[in-house]
Amino acid sequence: MSATADTLLRKLSKKTSRSSLAAMSVGDVVLYVIVAFFLMALVVPSLFAPYDPLELSSARLESPNWAHWFGTDEAGRDVFSRTVYALRPSLGASLMVVGFSAFVGSTLGVIAGYRGGFLDAVLMRVIDVFLAFPYLILAIALSVSLGAGIRTSIIVLSILWWPSYARQFRGQVLALKTQPFVDSARVSLVPTRTIVFKHFWPHLAPHIAARASMAVGNVILALAALSFLGLGAQPPIPELGSMIAQGRNYMLIAWWYSFFPGLVIVVIVLTSLAVSDRMQQSGS
Amino acid sequence: MTTTHHNSQDRADRALDSAFWHVDRLSVVYQSEDGTRLEAVSDLSFELKSGQVLAIVGESGSGKSTVVSAITGLLAENGLISGGSIVTSEGDLATLSEQEMCDLRGALFGYLPQQPMAAMNPTMTVGRQIAESAMIHTGIRYKEGRAKAIDLMRSLGLRDPELLVDQFPHQLSGGMLQRVLLAAALINDPDTLIADEPTSAVDASSKWQIVELIGDLARERGLSVLLVTHDISVVERAADEIAVMYGGRLVEHGPTKTVIDSPQHPYTSGLLGSRVSETTPHQSLLNEIPGIPIDLPTLALTPGCPFAARCDRAVEDCHDVFPQTKRSHGRMVACHNPLELRHA
Amino acid sequence: MLDASNVTKRFWSKGSRKRGSSHLALDDVSIEVREGFSLGIIGESGSGKTTLARVLLGLTEPDDGRVTFEGTALGDLGPAQMRAYRSAIQPVFQDPRSSINPRRTVQDALLEPLVHLTASMTSQELSQRASELCEQVSLHSSVLKQMPAELSGGMLQRIAIARALGPWPRILICDEPVSALDLSVKAGILNLLLELRAEYNLGLLYISHDALLVRHLCDNVVVIESGKITGRYPAEQMYSEHMAINGPFYQNAASDNKETRS
Numbered sequence: 001m002s003a004t005a006d007t008l009l010r011k012l013s014k015k016t017s018r019s020s021l022a023a024m025s026v027g028d029v030v031l032y033v034i035v036a037f038f039l040m041a042l043v044v045p046s047l048f049a050p051y052d053p054l055e056l057s058s059a060r061l062e063s064p065n066w067a068h069w070f071g072t073d074e075a076g077r078d079v080f081s082r083t084v085y086a087l088r089p090s091l092g093a094s095l096m097v098v099g100f101s102a103f104v105g106s107t108l109g110v111i112a113g114y115r116g117g118f119l120d121a122v123l124m125r126v127i128d129v130f131l132a133f134p135y136l137i138l139a140i141a142l143s144v145s146l147g148a149g150i151r152t153s154i155i156v157l158s159i160l161w162w163p164s165y166a167r168q169f170r171g172q173v174l175a176l177k178t179q180p181f182v183d184s185a186r187v188s189l190v191p192t193r194t195i196v197f198k199h200f201w202p203h204l205a206p207h208i209a210a211r212a213s214m215a216v217g218n219v220i221l222a223l224a225a226l227s228f229l230g231l232g233a234q235p236p237i238p239e240l241g242s243m244i245a246q247g248r249n250y251m252l253i254a255w256w257y258s259f260f261p262g263l264v265i266v267v268i269v270l271t272s273l274a275v276s277d278r279m280q281q282s283g284s
Numbered sequence: 285m286t287t288t289h290h291n292s293q294d295r296a297d298r299a300l301d302s303a304f305w306h307v308d309r310l311s312v313v314y315q316s317e318d319g320t321r322l323e324a325v326s327d328l329s330f331e332l333k334s335g336q337v338l339a340i341v342g343e344s345g346s347g348k349s350t351v352v353s354a355i356t357g358l359l360a361e362n363g364l365i366s367g368g369s370i371v372t373s374e375g376d377l378a379t380l381s382e383q384e385m386c387d388l389r390g391a392l393f394g395y396l397p398q399q400p401m402a403a404m405n406p407t408m409t410v411g412r413q414i415a416e417s418a419m420i421h422t423g424i425r426y427k428e429g430r431a432k433a434i435d436l437m438r439s440l441g442l443r444d445p446e447l448l449v450d451q452f453p454h455q456l457s458g459g460m461l462q463r464v465l466l467a468a469a470l471i472n473d474p475d476t477l478i479a480d481e482p483t484s485a486v487d488a489s490s491k492w493q494i495v496e497l498i499g500d501l502a503r504e505r506g507l508s509v510l511l512v513t514h515d516i517s518v519v520e521r522a523a524d525e526i527a528v529m530y531g532g533r534l535v536e537h538g539p540t541k542t543v544i545d546s547p548q549h550p551y552t553s554g555l556l557g558s559r560v561s562e563t564t565p566h567q568s569l570l571n572e573i574p575g576i577p578i579d580l581p582t583l584a585l586t587p588g589c590p591f592a593a594r595c596d597r598a599v600e601d602c603h604d605v606f607p608q609t610k611r612s613h614g615r616m617v618a619c620h621n622p623l624e625l626r627h628a
Numbered sequence: 629m630l631d632a633s634n635v636t637k638r639f640w641s642k643g644s645r646k647r648g649s650s651h652l653a654l655d656d657v658s659i660e661v662r663e664g665f666s667l668g669i670i671g672e673s674g675s676g677k678t679t680l681a682r683v684l685l686g687l688t689e690p691d692d693g694r695v696t697f698e699g700t701a702l703g704d705l706g707p708a709q710m711r712a713y714r715s716a717i718q719p720v721f722q723d724p725r726s727s728i729n730p731r732r733t734v735q736d737a738l739l740e741p742l743v744h745l746t747a748s749m750t751s752q753e754l755s756q757r758a759s760e761l762c763e764q765v766s767l768h769s770s771v772l773k774q775m776p777a778e779l780s781g782g783m784l785q786r787i788a789i790a791r792a793l794g795p796w797p798r799i800l801i802c803d804e805p806v807s808a809l810d811l812s813v814k815a816g817i818l819n820l821l822l823e824l825r826a827e828y829n830l831g832l833l834y835i836s837h838d839a840l841l842v843r844h845l846c847d848n849v850v851v852i853e854s855g856k857i858t859g860r861y862p863a864e865q866m867y868s869e870h871m872a873i874n875g876p877f878y879q880n881a882a883s884d885n886k887e888t889r890s
Binding site for chain 1 (some may be wrong): 687709744
């Protein structure tokens with residue numbers, strides 16, 4: 001019963017904080033600003049980048065200064081601008097992969113979970129195969145056979161990412177399926193489609209959102225890994241992973257080359273974890 | 285780690301009204317993150333006597349579960365005892381540290397929790413879990429503990445305890461598990477047993493057996509029992525005294541038979557009257573108490589008697605100030621306008 | 629007009645039908661539920677009473693025997709007949725906190741059967757029906773906009789009953805409708821069921837382990853143990869014969885014959 005008191009207390013404190021702005025902590029505000037910044041930079045990079053990312057100049061390997069905040073690379077290109085433009089193949093691609101896998105994965109998982117039977121069994125075996133396989137090897141193999149490039153990376157990672165969603169949501173649907181409110185709906189001839197979208201969705205959505213936002217960070221790392229190995233975005237297109245790879249050659253004389261793209265990846269991953277955390281809380 | 289060992293025979297020989305525990309003006313509050321305090325239990329006083337079963341009866345929001353948590357030292361993190369004392373032979377439990385409470389749990393008193401299945405570790409045998417308490421408090425080895433467990437299980441009515449002792453919780457029925465937990469609670473021969481809704485998760489046939497068992501244990505071993513329940517028929521069967529809680533307060537207290545025959549508090553009377561008994565006319569409408577049991581947030585905003593809003597005997601004072609306790613003939617009631625005692 | 633005839637249902641544990649052991653939940657059970665009459669089913673957990681409810685509601689198919697609605701077996705009902713059956717026979721489950729989806733509004737939950745079982749009603753008509761239903765169960769229509777978590781157990785069970793009343797049913801199948809509720813709230817729900825029955829001439833199938841409640845509420849009573857029906861009595865007769873002999877609690881009689889499982 002103290003659990004009941006606890007829930008009541010929580011409800012009471014929620015009701016008394018009328019202003020939602022006041023309820024947001026400093027951390028929340030900072031988080032939203034960062035997310036907004038990244039999204040804008042993704043959509044309109046030209047707004048943020050002072051230079052053309054492909055523009056060559058004679059200012060080679062300059063350390064960070066007022067003209068070039070992140071310094072320049074071996075071709076005299078502004079690292080900051082390249083980093084901003086690199087968000088598209090990195091973050092943008094990551095969002096596409098996550099979007100696709102979340103959609104396909106949860107749909108298949110929910111259908112298999114609800115229908116059960118043969119369909120479910122087949123799906124589970126397929127998922128087992130995918131999850132058992134070391135992803136990087138598969139990614140490399142597919143990239144090599146399909147040809148390197150961003151598009152391939154996106155395809156490859158999408159194929160690899162959906163199974164874990166499917167498994168999670170199948171599990172949740174299995175638990176939801178036995179609830180009396182589902183019996184009640186079935187008795188009233190509510191079609192399956194409606195049960196899934198109207199009844200299950202509000203339970204599943206926060207978990208899908210939480211998982212997807214966390215995945216953004218993970219996928220970016222995977223994309224960067226592929227690029228690092230030379231399988232992702234091809235030069236001269238800037239991509240965070242390939243920039244880190246290139247910067248390796250100049251590590252001792254131009255630390256900023258690898259450092260800043262790496263820092264941006266870290267920030268994106270941490271941000272995605274923080275967002276995911278918030279989504280998880282809203283679900284419980 | 286020393287604990288006082290009372291011989292059950294000694295206890296049974298003691299005068300019946302020697303009180304083991306005095307709970308005096310106990311108050312418990314829950315605190316939320318933003319500082320709001322909700323008082324779940326207010327000014328509660330009662331005694332536990334050797335060989336007697338005291339039943340605390342209440343619905344959700346009455347505070348009865350909070351009382352159990354406070355006494356056993358198992359309050360949630362945001363709960364704390366804000367006033368009063370729980371005086372036992374080992375001191376005032378309200379003032380003890382977690383470590384000191386650990387030493388007493390299972391030794392000074394046994395605790396029988398609500399849901400037998402949830403209270404047991406599914407990966408340990410039943411025997412181990414019973415013996416665990418003895419091993420921790422008295423330092424004996426498992427071999428000895430297991431033997432003690434078998435004896436205890438037999439005396440509690442479990443058949444073939446030598447076989448049961450090595451089985452796992454999921455292999456036993458709800459009723460059997462409840463007896464196992466009872467064994468675990470009693471293995472160190474404590475003075476007191478705190479039973480938290482022992483019959484709600486158990487099916488009908490086992491329910492009465494457990495209830496009778498608890499009653500027998502109290503009488504034969506001189507155990508003092510605090511039985512928390514929402515089921516009045518259980519109280520009728522097993523309890524010597526009944527204490528009724530509403531909105532965190534004790535509203536009525538007295539010997540079971542007299543309170544049930546002639547309740548003084550309108551809430552008690554309403555509860556008793558709304559039951560189906562053997563004499564209720566077939567398919568007649570039952571006597572309802574209007575409204576719903578008061579919850580903590582509303583309680584915090586109610587200055588007077590928490591039951592006033594639902595009471596058909598409410599007078600003006602009821603909404604302003606909580607009534608003083610009136611005592612007579614070994615009974616207690618907290619009401620501005622109590623019912624007349626029905627004399628046999 | 630809802631009959632179960634010689635219904636048998638087996639549950640298999642752990643996968644394969646050949647290897648796993650089976651549990652006979654219902655063994656040759658036959659009962660009749662009629663409009664205007666209330667039938668009580670007394671049984672403990674594991675007796676098969678819930679399985680019986682599920683079979684009558686068409687949620688589970690029997691392995692043997694059949695359930696008929698107005699003479700037609702459930703499996704043979706055409707689409708229009710199916711809708712008639714579903715509208716006529718509505719459930720009230722034990723725990724309203726899980727029988728009403730906690731993530732949807734009270735109004736959505738309340739209108740669900742009506743929306744899916746009747747020919748299209750305008751949103752105006754639906755809204756009006758929702759208010760009517762609230763009134764029938766003595767609730768203020770302001771509850772419609774709230775979420776289930778904001779209502780007490782008793783109020784939520786009234787919503788569950790109102791929901792069942794939506795499609796103008798003729799029989800309510802109630803599986804332990806007051807077990808999860810507080811003492812002082814139980815009486816209100818039982819009275820509500822008695823009043824609704826009288827006003828709308830509803831048939832009632834009331835399933836519970838609480839013999840006193842069942843015999844108080846119902847006209848006739850059936851006792852079920854381990855999947856078999858072991859007694860059928862008119863309610864009052866059951867009380868005087870069974871209870872007076874065996875003591876105030878039916879369960880005592882049953883338990884004297886049972887041994888604790890070993």
